[in-house]
Amino acid sequence: MALIVQKYGGTSVADAERIRNVAERIARLQHAGNQMVAVVSAMGDTTDDLIALANQITDRPSARELDVLLSTGEIVSSTLVAMALRHLGLDAISLSGLQAGIQTDSTHSRARIRRINPERIHRELDEGRVVIVAGFQGVTEELDVTTLGRGGSDTTAVALAAALRADRCENLKDVEGIYTADPRIVPAARKLRDIGYEEMLELASHGAQVLHPRAVELAQLYNLPITVQSSFNEEPGTLIHAETTMEPTNKVRGIAHDADVAKITVRGVPDRPGIAATLFEPLAARAISVDTIVQNASLENLTDLTFTVSRKDLRAALEIIQPVVLEIGAAGLVTDDEAGKISIVGTGMQNTPGYASRMFRALFDAGINIQLITTSEIRITCIIDQAQVPQAVRALHDAFELEKA
Ligand code: ADP
Numbered sequence: 001m002a003l004i005v006q007k008y009g010g011t012s013v014a015d016a017e018r019i020r021n022v023a024e025r026i027a028r029l030q031h032a033g034n035q036m037v038a039v040v041s042a043m044g045d046t047t048d049d050l051i052a053l054a055n056q057i058t059d060r061p062s063a064r065e066l067d068v069l070l071s072t073g074e075i076v077s078s079t080l081v082a083m084a085l086r087h088l089g090l091d092a093i094s095l096s097g098l099q100a101g102i103q104t105d106s107t108h109s110r111a112r113i114r115r116i117n118p119e120r121i122h123r124e125l126d127e128g129r130v131v132i133v134a135g136f137q138g139v140t141e142e143l144d145v146t147t148l149g150r151g152g153s154d155t156t157a158v159a160l161a162a163a164l165r166a167d168r169c170e171n172l173k174d175v176e177g178i179y180t181a182d183p184r185i186v187p188a189a190r191k192l193r194d195i196g197y198e199e200m201l202e203l204a205s206h207g208a209q210v211l212h213p214r215a216v217e218l219a220q221l222y223n224l225p226i227t228v229q230s231s232f233n234e235e236p237g238t239l240i241h242a243e244t245t246m247e248p249t250n251k252v253r254g255i256a257h258d259a260d261v262a263k264i265t266v267r268g269v270p271d272r273p274g275i276a277a278t279l280f281e282p283l284a285a286r287a288i289s290v291d292t293i294v295q296n297a298s299l300e301n302l303t304d305l306t307f308t309v310s311r312k313d314l315r316a317a318l319e320i321i322q323p324v325v326l327e328i329g330a331a332g333l334v335t336d337d338e339a340g341k342i343s344i345v346g347t348g349m350q351n352t353p354g355y356a357s358r359m360f361r362a363l364f365d366a367g368i369n370i371q372l373i374t375t376s377e378i379r380i381t382c383i384i385d386q387a388q389v390p391q392a393v394r395a396l397h398d399a400f401e402l403e404k405a
């Protein structure tokens with residue numbers, strides 16, 4: 001008997017018929033003798049709709065109230081899946097994040113799971129029940145509801161799989177696996193049989209929305225192999241694990257893109273020690289993650305400092321940065337909220353020259369201007385114009401011949 005944790009994304013539970021299909025899939029595995037825990041996302045576009053609703057009331061919803069509101073989306077779908085299973089004659093129970101024992105820190109809208117008390121889930125499983133857990137949520141020590149950030153149900157599933165010592169952790173989605181690029185943008189993208197944690201983490205952290213980055217981090221931390229596969233068919237998906245197969249290493253593994261980037265330039269920054277810390281500490285204190293950071297060489301003791309944030313964080317970032325700019329005596333701020341980024345990722349790039357120049361050449365040939373460049377050992381990222389992101393992804397997919405195995 002295996003303990004299987006599955007996660008079903010929003011598209012997979014978007015309406016009553018799909019919920020029935022999900023229940024049947026869970027039921028088949030239960031009948032085959034497995035213990036089943038399923039984490040579910042909110043139905044279809046529910047989370048977006050709830051955010052839009054809150055924004056009709058106020059343009060500054062309280063973070064605490066917004067988290068409670070958004071958590072209801074996953075509660076709805078978890079109850080319906082449990083009902084569908086009971087309709088099939090199985091004993092099933094839905095649990096909220098609180099009931100599932102998921103405790104987080106108190107950073108609303110992007111909370112991190114601190115610990116999981118799996119007692120209740122174990123008890124329900126021991127009673128022979130299928131357990132359906134509302135994804136994307138937990139509670140603070142004071143039992144205030146938190147959410148884990150967009151796409152966070154993936155993280156709920158991996159964290160539960162680790163806490164329950166599950167035998168398998170499967171993410172069932174509207175795609176058949178991890179592809180060399182988003183198949184919605186590159187129809188010729190190729191499904192990967194497997195991928196290592198590091199490469200997957202780089203892809204996920206730099207825009208590949210297919211997995212929540214924290215889910216990959218947790219899987220790596222607990223050395224837990226996870227799969228991404230389709231919820232609509234039984235095709236083999238992609239295995240994400242510690243070792244990748246010995247595919248040719250001179251390859252880019254995949255391309256990630258993010259069309260929702262905002263760029264902030266602080267102009268005429270006095271060049272003295274401590275300035276960067278003064279600028280970035282208050283952003284970190286408000287949990288705004290700063291991505292690409294570039295500082296120019298200083299001319300006459302003045303320098304420009306450019307960094308990017310997620311577009312949804314631009315307003316909050318500016319509110320924090322503006323007073324600091326005055327305080328340090330910088331010349332001013334320039335913002336661009338129409339930036340995007342594209343990244344090529346692959347462990348094969350480590351210590352191998354030529355990837356960057358090939359990337360820049362491909363972008364130039366496609367008529368795309370590069371605004372900023374950053375790299376890690378296994379990734380090269382370019383900030384470009386948002387409107388050119390799809391075109392850039394296709395150009396790079398071609399240039400690195402990713403459609404070929
Ligand atoms: P879920 O329904 O589980 O929340 P998501 O919608 O968050 O799933 O993620 C699936 C989507 O991720 C796909 O529909 C696809 O468009 C997108 N995606 C982006 N990059 C990739 C990639 N490299 N491989 C597969 N899918 C990708």
Ligand code: ASP
Nearest residue numbers: 041047136150151152153
């Ligand atoms: N429903 C949440 C979202 O849309 C969480 C998730 O689906 O994973 O972001």
Ligand code: MG
Nearest residue numbers: 009151209210
């Ligand atoms: Mg998702």
